[in-house]
Structures are given as C-alpha cells and as structure tokens.
Amino acid sequence: MPVDRTAQTGQYILLRNWIYIATACIFVVILVIGGLRFDPAESVTNSVAVDDSLHTGADFEVDGYGIEADAFETSSGRIRRNQTFSDLLRDVGIEYPIVQSLIESSEGTFDLRGWQAGKKYTVYRKDNLPEYLVYEHNAVQFFIFDLVGGKVYRDSRPIRIKRHYAQGSITGSLYQTLLDQGVDPTLAYELSEVFAWQIDFYRIQQGDKYEVIYDERLVGDRTISVGQIHAARFTHMKDEYLAFHFDREGSVAYFDEEGNSLQKAFLKAPVKYSRISSRYTGRRFHPVLKTYRAHLGTDYAAPTGTPIRATGDGVIEEAGYRKYNGNWVKIRHNGTFSTGYLHMSRIARGIKKGVHVKQGDLIGYVGSTGLARGAHVCYRFWKNGSQVDPNREEFPSAHPVSEENTDLFADLRDDYLHQLDSLAIMDSVPVIVNSSIPAP
C-alpha cells in the first residue's frame, strides 16, 4: 500500500513540474509577443473588477494539494492552541510508531517548531482509516504527511504571475488611496521603496498621481503578494519621477529615464582629508568617562572648523545642542536611513529642522563640543531606527546603466513610457487591466 501512495505522489509531482514548465513557456511567449505592447482601447475592454475578497485574508479554499480528493473522505480544521503535532495525530487515531516515524521523517523537510496554532489541516480518510494529513503552512506552501508510510512531503501550489497596470490620483495616504481603488495596498510599500531617495511618502498630497506596471503573484484566483514593479511614474507636487526596472546591472535595479540609478550612495565620510580616530564598536574604553562603553559611531579627527558635509540627500530632523552630543545635526535620508554628526564647533547657517539638504551640502564645522576630547566629528548612522556601522553595511551601488546596455535600456524604457502614457490617458478611477497568463 505505501508504495502505491509514494508513486501517486511522485506522479503528481511530475505532472506539477510539467505545469510549471508549460506555464513558464506561455509566460515567455506572452511577454515576447504581446507583453510589451499596450493598447489603451484594448485594455479598457479587458479591464476586470477587483474582487475585494482577494484582500480580506479569508480562508483559502483552493484544494490544490494534488491528492485525488474524490477517492477520500476529507475533514479539515485548524490547529488549536497548545495542540502539538503528536496531539493532533493521536486525535486523528494514529499509532505511536507511525507518529515517531513521521517525526523522524520530518527532519530536514518539516520543522516542527514551525507548527502553529490557527493553521489549517486536512485529514484524508478511506474506509474510515486516515491515510494523509495535509498541514497548510501558508497560501503557497503545504506539507503532506503519509500516515500509513510514515513519510513527509513538502510541496507548494504553483504561483501565477499576472501583469497589472494601475493608475490613480492621491486622495489620502498612498496606502489608503490604493485600498480605496481596489489595488493591493502593499504596492504602496513597494513603491515607496523604489522611490525612497526621490519622494518622501509622508509628504505626498492630494493631486499627486501615479501610474504603475507591476506583477501580482497568485495562487489559484487569490492574490498572495505584489511581485516585481516593472515601471512607475509618480507625479509629486507637479514634479515627475520615473522608475524603470532593469536587471542587467547587478545589484542596481531601478533607473530613471536617463539611466541613472534611483539608489543613491552615501559619501564614505562627512569630512574630507580626515582620519578615523575611533571606529564603531559595541565596547570601548571611553577617554573622558574612563569606563568601557559602546561607541555607536565612527570618529573622524580633523582640525576645528573643518567643513562637515551631509553624506546623502535628506531632511534635517534635528539641529541643536545636547549635553553629550554637543552641537549636532541629524538628517533623515529616507524611510530607512538617517545620519548624525556630533561635537560641531558650529552648525552651518540655515541648517535647521525641516530644511532639505543635498549630498555634500555644508551642515556644520568640526569641533569638540559635548562629551568629546580633541576636535573630531562623530558620525552616526541609523538603519530602520537602529544604529549600525555604515562601514559594515552593504549598500547597493548607485552606478548608472553601463554603456554596453544603453541601447537595450533605451528600448525598454521607451516601451514602458508608452505604456505609462497610455495609462495616464485613462484618467479614470480604479483601472486595473491585465494581460494574464492562463491558469495552469
């Protein structure tokens, strides 16, 4: 009996693989033939209403486990609080040796620490005897426990990629606007990442608008997440910001219409011609306090009065005096990064809270105010609110599209621009159109 079941599982895995390959081929063909052409008239007729239930997080009802459900009686439930794997199996009526075998078989396939209350499970019975248990980890991934053979299989539902086109005007926050327009609001987060260095999404306002071409990832008919953003235009206070995804340049992903990286690199140091006098460390002997303390910054020694420069574009978050920091300036660069510059002899004229600065702008002068011995600037760096050592962080490089890829990029950009323009013309409320891939 167990042999049959293994063969069955193997067969459906084989079939599944074929489906993957077929889907991939269809996808490529669509991309090549029609994906990059976009006709607004056609898209209006193709426009589909957005099903709100896609976003409610309701139960996942597609039985895509690949088990021939007709051959079994099935019953589903959710893992109860404090109900362990063994508890459930015992409740289902599985003998201890099989439970033990399943636990052993789980090693490397299913991490029992990932067993969670609230997750869905389904038991498959034949003539009242339990044969399979499926544990659904998430919308994509599930595990099949062979209750007769004592084996565990890990599998996933095929993910479809669907190209979406969305455009709209800002009515509230970007998140709320997308929600109101029936667009997956996590797109707001993805967009804010793409434009992190260009737009402060806390400051977007009514009248701002967007057009975006992106992928959605689906399992069955259910959207599970926003995939790749291919191109976007965001009009903010009448200024246009463009982003084109181009994957031939290593770690750099998004470029503007001129092929410049949207990602900006930080200057290595806030002062020129200096030396590092103290590095970032979790623990060091403090020369003034005479105790061991963490040093969450990098000290650059330089003569008093040496100009200190902003290491990146941003907005001044604080500029003033504090007991330990002395005269200091903190800059918020985007949703992720902030930097601080301590012990200034003087803050530069015009540098105060709310002021926008560009990379390289003068913000103050080296000094030794606050808790400092000797003239230096203590350079601090925050990533998502926590202090980090910028010398140990990996930042995506910010080089433009390379010369050899210039033509390729230009073609891609023109295609996307054409599509974005077509979207902009359809100045209507929620428009979501797609060229979708047939369901496998």
Ligand SMILES: [Zn+2]
């Ligand atoms: Zn320091």
